Amino acid sequence: MHIIDRRLNPSGKNFENRQRFLRRAKRVVEQAVREASRGRTIEDLEAPAEITITTEDMRQPTFRPTPGSRRDYLLPGNRDYIEGDLIERDRSDGHGVGSGAGRGGGKAEDAFRFVLSREEFLNIFLDDLELPDLAKRRVALNELDELRRAGYTTSGSPANLSIPRTLRVSLSRRIALGRPKQQEIELLERELSEAVEAAALETKAEELMALQRKRSRIAYLDPLDLRYRRFERTPKPVTQAVIFCLMDVSGSMTEHMKDIAKRFFTLLHIFLTRRYKRIELVFIRHTDTASEVDENTFFHSTETGGTLVSSALAEMLRIVKDRYDADEWNIYAAQASDGDNQESDNARAAELLQNGVLPLCQYFAYIEVSGAGPDIADALSLTSRSSLWRTYSMVQRRGGKLQMRRVSRRAQIFPVFRELFQRRAAKETAAP
Amino acid sequence: MSDAALFSGREWDFDTIQRIHDAIAVVAQKELGLDTYPNQIEIITAEQMLDAYASIGMPLYYKHWSFGKSFAEHEMIYRKGLQNLAYEIVINSNPCISYLLEESSATMQTLVIGHAAFGHNHFFKNNYQFKQWTDPDSILDYLAFAKGYIASCEERHGHGPVERLLDAAHALTAQGVDRYARKKSFDMKREEARERERMAEREQLYNDLWRTVPEKSGRAKRSAEEKRRALLGLPQENILYFLEKVAPRLKPWQRELLRIVRLMAQYFYPQQQTKVMNEGCATYCHYCIMTALHEQGRIDDGSLMEFLHSHTDVTRQAAYNDKYYGGINPYALGFDMMSDIARIVCEPTEEDRAWFPEIAGTGDALATLRHVWANFRDDSFIAQFLSPHLMRKWRLFHVVDDDSAKFLEVKAIHNERGYRDLRRTLASQFDVAQNAPDIQVVDVNLEGDRRLVLHHRVMNGRVLEPENAQLVLNHLAYLWGYEVTLNEIDAASEKLLKEHSAKAPA
Numbered sequence: 001m002h003i004i005d006r007r008l009n010p011s012g013k014n015f016e017n018r019q020r021f022l023r024r025a026k027r028v029v030e031q032a033v034r035e036a037s038r039g040r041t042i043e044d045l046e047a048p049a050e051i052t053i054t055t056e057d058m059r060q061p062t063f064r065p066t067p068g069s070r071r072d073y074l075l076p077g078n079r080d081y082i083e084g085d086l087i088e089r090d091r092s093d094g095h096g097v098g099s100g101a102g103r104g105g106g107k108a109e110d111a112f113r114f115v116l117s118r119e120e121f122l123n124i125f126l127d128d129l130e131l132p133d134l135a136k137r138r139v140a141l142n143e144l145d146e147l148r149r150a151g152y153t154t155s156g157s158p159a160n161l162s163i164p165r166t167l168r169v170s171l172s173r174r175i176a177l178g179r180p181k182q183q184e185i186e187l188l189e190r191e192l193s194e195a196v197e198a199a200a201l202e203t204k205a206e207e208l209m210a211l212q213r214k215r216s217r218i219a220y221l222d223p224l225d226l227r228y229r230r231f232e233r234t235p236k237p238v239t240q241a242v243i244f245c246l247m248d249v250s251g252s253m254t255e256h257m258k259d260i261a262k263r264f265f266t267l268l269h270i271f272l273t274r275r276y277k278r279i280e281l282v283f284i285r286h287t288d289t290a291s292e293v294d295e296n297t298f299f300h301s302t303e304t305g306g307t308l309v310s311s312a313l314a315e316m317l318r319i320v321k322d323r324y325d326a327d328e329w330n331i332y333a334a335q336a337s338d339g340d341n342q343e344s345d346n347a348r349a350a351e352l353l354q355n356g357v358l359p360l361c362q363y364f365a366y367i368e369v370s371g372a373g374p375d376i377a378d379a380l381s382l383t384s385r386s387s388l389w390r391t392y393s394m395v396q397r398r399g400g401k402l403q404m405r406r407v408s409r410r411a412q413i414f415p416v417f418r419e420l421f422q423r424r425a426a427k428e429t430a431a432p
Numbered sequence: 433m434s435d436a437a438l439f440s441g442r443e444w445d446f447d448t449i450q451r452i453h454d455a456i457a458v459v460a461q462k463e464l465g466l467d468t469y470p471n472q473i474e475i476i477t478a479e480q481m482l483d484a485y486a487s488i489g490m491p492l493y494y495k496h497w498s499f500g501k502s503f504a505e506h507e508m509i510y511r512k513g514l515q516n517l518a519y520e521i522v523i524n525s526n527p528c529i530s531y532l533l534e535e536s537s538a539t540m541q542t543l544v545i546g547h548a549a550f551g552h553n554h555f556f557k558n559n560y561q562f563k564q565w566t567d568p569d570s571i572l573d574y575l576a577f578a579k580g581y582i583a584s585c586e587e588r589h590g591h592g593p594v595e596r597l598l599d600a601a602h603a604l605t606a607q608g609v610d611r612y613a614r615k616k617s618f619d620m621k622r623e624e625a626r627e628r629e630r631m632a633e634r635e636q637l638y639n640d641l642w643r644t645v646p647e648k649s650g651r652a653k654r655s656a657e658e659k660r661r662a663l664l665g666l667p668q669e670n671i672l673y674f675l676e677k678v679a680p681r682l683k684p685w686q687r688e689l690l691r692i693v694r695l696m697a698q699y700f701y702p703q704q705q706t707k708v709m710n711e712g713c714a715t716y717c718h719y720c721i722m723t724a725l726h727e728q729g730r731i732d733d734g735s736l737m738e739f740l741h742s743h744t745d746v747t748r749q750a751a752y753n754d755k756y757y758g759g760i761n762p763y764a765l766g767f768d769m770m771s772d773i774a775r776i777v778c779e780p781t782e783e784d785r786a787w788f789p790e791i792a793g794t795g796d797a798l799a800t801l802r803h804v805w806a807n808f809r810d811d812s813f814i815a816q817f818l819s820p821h822l823m824r825k826w827r828l829f830h831v832v833d834d835d836s837a838k839f840l841e842v843k844a845i846h847n848e849r850g851y852r853d854l855r856r857t858l859a860s861q862f863d864v865a866q867n868a869p870d871i872q873v874v875d876v877n878l879e880g881d882r883r884l885v886l887h888h889r890v891m892n893g894r895v896l897e898p899e900n901a902q903l904v905l906n907h908l909a910y911l912w913g914y915e916v917t918l919n920e921i922d923a924a925s926e927k928l929l930k931e932h933s934a935k936a937p938a
Contacts, residue, residue: 006480009480014487017495017503020500061900074857077826077827089840114508115504
């Protein structure tokens with residue numbers, strides 16, 4: 001007999017089958033995930049989720065006979081009946097004959113519950129969203145590990161031996177232990193050869209002997225001294241992206257509007273962290289002047305003043321020029337505003353966007369938040385477009401990178417987000 | 433040393449398992465006379481048990497989404513605590529592989545080894561159904577081949593087409609088993625010898641008179657049809673076999689995939705037919721083994737109690753009006769029948785002597801049981817060995833639910849007049865072939881549109897569920913490549929009850 005311990009075998013034997021199942025059920029799972037995510041806040045979007053799907057596409061049909069017109073049951077535990085007894089059909093509780101098993105089985109197959117892991121949930125949620133032009137110049141498909149110098153180590157391969165560092169250690173050790181120098185010995189030898197008095201000769205000889213003994217005891221180069229160059233593997237940032245979050249913080253933006261904007265930026269961040277290894281966020285707020293601030297200030301402090309959108313665009317251009325070379329970074333920008341802008345500034349903003357910002361960006365998303373009672377806002381927005389919206393839509397016609405959406409309620413963020421980042425092919429067919 | 437207790441407490445290690453196995457092997461061989469394949473015992477975790485569930489218990493299996501689905505299903509049930517995991521899974525292979533769950537106590541491992549590694553093992557090796565239809569020596573190699581072959585097909589032809597074909601084949605697995613051995617074709621030498629023999633016979637019996645007898649009218653036409661059917665081997669109830677051999681548009685790799693699905697269905701078919709016997713045999717064996725070990729002092733009283741607790745759980749049969757009633761429990765029925773046979777053999781009553789003259793009072797219970805285990809399957813076993821004593825103990829009764837009647841009728845109970853009816857009814861409930869629909873390929877329109885014609889012979893008005901039938905038929909049409917028609921014909925009146933048809937996808 002053999003006993004085999006299989007417990008240490010790699011787990012997840014069914015991973016592939018599960019993947020196939022999810023792929024098969026893609027349409028319904030996506031539907032279920034969409035429904036599940038609608039009820040969730042951004043913070044717990046990343047928790048594992050139990051979802052229910054219909055098994056329409058995953059039926060495993062077989063030829064099954066119906067019960068037929070006459071059914072025979074053989075049951076145990078008869079206490080009351082004798083041959084020839086008639087039992088009324090309706091009393092299903094008493095005899096429980098016939099109805100339960102068959103019909104219940106059919107129902108159970110229609111709905112199917114199971115748990116999606118966090119990864120699976122997010123993957124599916126974000127799956128049919130894809131950023132445009134992911135293939136930026138610097139994007140390499142294969143991930144590369146890069147070796148980086150990281151100080152010195154006492155062990156390593158001979159090829160990595162650092163001679164200067166080894167000799168430096170050796171020198172300090174020799175000094176510390178007082179190893180006689182070559183010159184000292186040579187000097188003593190010369191003195192010895194020149195000496196004439198016997199006593200002096202003897203002491204000199206002894207001195208020389210002592211020096212030579214000490215010198216042979218203390219090595220010039222000890223294994224202790226060896227220093228090797230140390231390398232660490234670090235993932236090479238093959239893809240990096242920077243997100244510019246632009247927001248109007250003038251008095252007309254209420255807390256509610258900012259909250260919506262925040263949710264939008266957060267989601268954008270979650271989404272991009274899954275696509276890029278390294279992501280930087282730049283927050284630019286503006287009234288009639290623009291400045292780069294940290295996240296907390298961005299969302300929580302208020303300023304007063306007029307509104308000049310062009311100032312934010314100019315600030316963004318300046319930062320890109322300073323820090324984010326367009327050859328090395330994928331640049332994304334998302335702007336949230338209530339749509340107010342000084343009429344005189346519109347032309348300049350359009351010009352900056354058209355010629356300055358859009359050529360640099362992978363993508364520029366503009367969402368216009370409205371804070372008033374949602375229904376009124378929707379009604380208004382249909383009739384009168386804001387000045388910024390009109391300005392941007394002129395630019396939009398000429399370039400595909402700019403996307404604009406209007407949001408007034410939290411619940412609208414997900415759909416808007418999805419629309420904004422839907423795969424290009426799908427976008428062309430779907431009406432905005 | 434050999435009489436010392438095998439273990440104490442619930443903890444065990446591999447030495448314990450080895451000791452337990454060796455002790456049981458002695459009992460199994462000397463007292464029960466079991467004849468088993470060598471054992472291979474594998475310890476697995478709960479997750480691996482769930483994995484095994486998903487692949488029908490097999491250690492390796494090809495990839496398909498349906499296994500992922502059943503895994504998700506079992507996992508959900510298990511995580512919610514709705515159901516315990518099985519203590520073991522045993523595979524009909526040589527060596528016989530038993531999976532034991534790591535969480536079980538030493539007593540449970542003993543029980544499970546007795547149950548699976550000896551009870552089931554003996555049954556697999558000796559029952560005629562398994563002997564005839566399965567090849568335990570090569571099953572694992574074949575599974576490895578199937579897995580590799582299907583993976584290579586996926587690489588070469590893409591996941592989509594392979595999945596499509598497997599879906600279609602899975603829908604027809606129940607129609608992919610042989611119930612009777614197929615005729616073996618003769619080799620050329622024997623064919624020639626037979627032909628010569630016939631020729632000689634004809635020469636010997638030649639009579640010129642036969643030439644003058646007028647021919648029956650319409651015979652030529654019928655013979656063309658018959659010839660065509662004979663050529664295609666029709667009628668054929670093994671639809672997967674038929675498609676594999678005859679379907680005009682399948683590529684060689686597709687035929688091979690059909691063959692894999694068909695052979696796996698065939699491999700599992702005996703297990704469906706012997707559920708009661710297989711579990712009865714294993715349960716009876718573990719019961720004998722545990723009590724014998726206790727008598728020898730190799731397991732203590734506490735262990736025996738733990739064993740009995742679990743054993744009675746497994747062999748519990750709820751009454752029909754109990755809220756836990758879920759049909760006849762095959763463990764309970766099997767174990768009770770085996771115990772009952774042992775009783776009849778050793779201490780028969782007058783009634784037993786009248787009902788079972790061949791075995792009553794012969795004295796060697798295990799010899800009789802081994803004979804039973806080797807030569808019956810569920811329906812024949814019940815039809816032969818369900819005794820009046822057991823029917824009274826179980827208080828069986830037979831209820832008829834006829835749509836034309838206003839009431840359900842109790843047709844028989846456990847009395848002198850009812851015994852034979854009860855036994856026949858129970859046996860037919862376990863007759864797999866009778867409960868499965870009888871569907872056969874009967875004809876192919878070779879001259880015209882190559883339409884495939886199937887007949888379902890309907891018993892007691894049990895027509896097919898139309899929705900499912902249509903879906904399966906779509907799969908069938910995909911495999912056949914042309915239109916497919918299924919006629920449902922009442923077996924008694926030969927009336928056409930229903931007609932389904934499906935066109936092949938373009």
